[in-house]
Amino acid sequence: MIHIQKAEESRRDQLELEGLEFGKEFSDHMLICNYSGGRWGDAYIRPYEELKFPLSLHALHYGQAAFEGLKAYRQLDGSVAIFRPVENFRRLNRSAVRLNMPEVPEDVFMDGLKELIRLDSAWVPDDEGMSLYVRPFLFSSSHFIAARPSEDYMFAIITSPVGPYYAGDVRVKIEQEFARSTSGGIGFTKAAGNYAGAFYPTSRAKEQGFTQIIWTDSKEHSLIEESGTMNIMFRINGRMRTPPLSDRILPGITRDSILFLLREWGEEVQEGPITVDELITAARSGVLQEAFGMGTAAVVSPISGIGFGDELFEVPTPEQGMGSRIRKALSDIRVGRTEDRNTWMLRV
Ligand SMILES: *Cc1c(COP(=O)(O)O)cnc(C)c1O
Numbered sequence: 001m002i003h004i005q006k007a008e009e010s011r012r013d014q015l016e017l018e019g020l021e022f023g024k025e026f027s028d029h030m031l032i033c034n035y036s037g038g039r040w041g042d043a044y045i046r047p048y049e050e051l052k053f054p055l056s057l058h059a060l061h062y063g064q065a066a067f068e069g070l071k072a073y074r075q076l077d078g079s080v081a082i083f084r085p086v087e088n089f090r091r092l093n094r095s096a097v098r099l100n101m102p103e104v105p106e107d108v109f110m111d112g113l114k115e116l117i118r119l120d121s122a123w124v125p126d127d128e129g130m131s132l133y134v135r136p137f138l139f140s141s142s143h144f145i146a147a148r149p150s151e152d153y154m155f156a157i158i159t160s161p162v163g164p165y166y167a168g169d170v171r172v173k174i175e176q177e178f179a180r181s182t183s184g185g186i187g188f189t190k191a192a193g194n195y196a197g198a199f200y201p202t203s204r205a206k207e208q209g210f211t212q213i214i215w216t217d218s219k220e221h222s223l224i225e226e227s228g229t230m231n232i233m234f235r236i237n238g239r240m241r242t243p244p245l246s247d248r249i250l251p252g253i254t255r256d257s258i259l260f261l262l263r264e265w266g267e268e269v270q271e272g273p274i275t276v277d278e279l280i281t282a283a284r285s286g287v288l289q290e291a292f293g294m295g296t297a298a299v300v301s302p303i304s305g306i307g308f309g310d311e312l313f314e315v316p317t318p319e320q321g322m323g324s325r326i327r328k329a330l331s332d333i334r335v336g337r338t339e340d341r342n343t344w345m346l347r348v
Contacts, residue, residue, distance in 0.1 A: 002031075002115055007047040012122045020163045022297070023133065027123035027159045031112045034141070035102050035153040043112045045119060048158065056143045058150040064140035065192040066095035069296045070253075071131040072117050072124050072159070072348070075336040080121045081345035082134070083334055085113055087253045092136060095189035100149045101138055108155065109136065116157055118348045128335055129164035133297070139192075165298040171305035171312070172227055173210040174276055175201055179218030180226065180248075187248040195229070202228065210307055212293070216276060217248065224274040230293030230301060231255035234279070235322055237287045239268045254294040257344065258326050267322075276308070283313035291315045292323040300327040 007028040015025060026048050033043040059065045068088040072080055089110060093103040113134065117124070124132040136157045140150030178201035181187020186194060198213075205213050212228035224243055226232055231252040233242045240262050245251050262269045282288040283306060291303040302317040302324075317323070332338040334345065 001042045003044045005046040027120040031157040033155045058140035058142045063193040067137035068092045070134045073334040080124045081347045104155045114348045133160045133162045170211045172212045172214045173205045173307040175213045176221040180215040182218040227293040230295035235290040236282045241270045244271045
């Protein structure tokens with residue numbers, strides 16, 4: 001059951017789409033659903049507003065919290081569709097299980113999401129390249145500071161119109177001191193704490209003139225894992241390569257979609273370990289043809305330089321390369337320009 005309380009007045013007309021900063025503006029409504037006494041209550045869609053809570057809020061102390069990120073797009077025919085939301089629903093619940101939180105019921109997530117986007121569909125920008133970023137999240141909401149699992153949880157969805165993501169000249173540093181995740185850890189979840197732990201190493205890399213980090217495995221720092229908060233892919237000697245999923249790597253839905261498209265196109269794709277040595281050798285000898293990050297926010301983010309120790313290797317960012325071909329293909333599916341053969345789009 002979803003209870004809907006509409007905002008008296010929309011704030012949409014006050015929104016300036018030009019120069020929109022990522023994740024700073026929020027649409028008229030939000031969804032909230034509480035878990036307590038061992039069960040989920042009804043879901044509520046209500047005007048976006050501040051909530052009140054005491055400072056003993058469990059999530060603030062122990063970080064029992066996970067989030068998702070997905071996007072709703074304006075179709076060429078004017079309708080609105082969401083990209084692969086069921087995958088986000090499943091992934092949120094995998095995060096929930098690992099973080100000892102209750103799984104969110106499918107109808108609360110899926111019906112709630114559809115209803116919310118339908119209600120705020122005016123917030124889905126018309127311009128191609130823009131979209132409505134959707135942020136579902138789940139956190140512990142009991143009021144106590146004992147270090148044990150919370151008894152109460154809140155699931156919520158907020159949405160934010162976003163412009164085309166342009167990271168500029170992306171230079172990444174191969175990180176060999178810090179790690180984002182470990183075997184047996186929570187790297188495969190979108191746990192809030194994973195991001196908290198990544199900010200310091202990332203800030204250090206920025207001070208050194210880099211845009212992002214290429215994470216390596218925590219044990220030997222010899223395997224390439226991810227790039228910042230994106231999965232990573234290379235074109236080496238004509239072959240598309242990405243590290244295999246493990247409990248240290250976030251299973252990106254963009255990554256999955258790109259692998260699917262590449263295989264459909266008959267490209268040679270390899271999901272397998274990539275060593276730092278191998279990557280540096282490829283960069284040095286000129287067979288590293290492309291490198292890019294993959295994720296919901298930027299979709300495909302071309303990497304133009306890789307720092308390793310004191311060396312900086314330039315990476316080609318060809319205009320007609322695989323990165324831009326993929327970006328175009330995904331964009332065409334998202335706005336309904338090409339047929340959605342895999343039913344990735346959910347119309348609201
Ligand atoms: C969210 C995320 C990704 C990308 O996942 P998508 O589903 O493609 O958005 C990759 N790596 C990390 C660490 C992430 O948090």
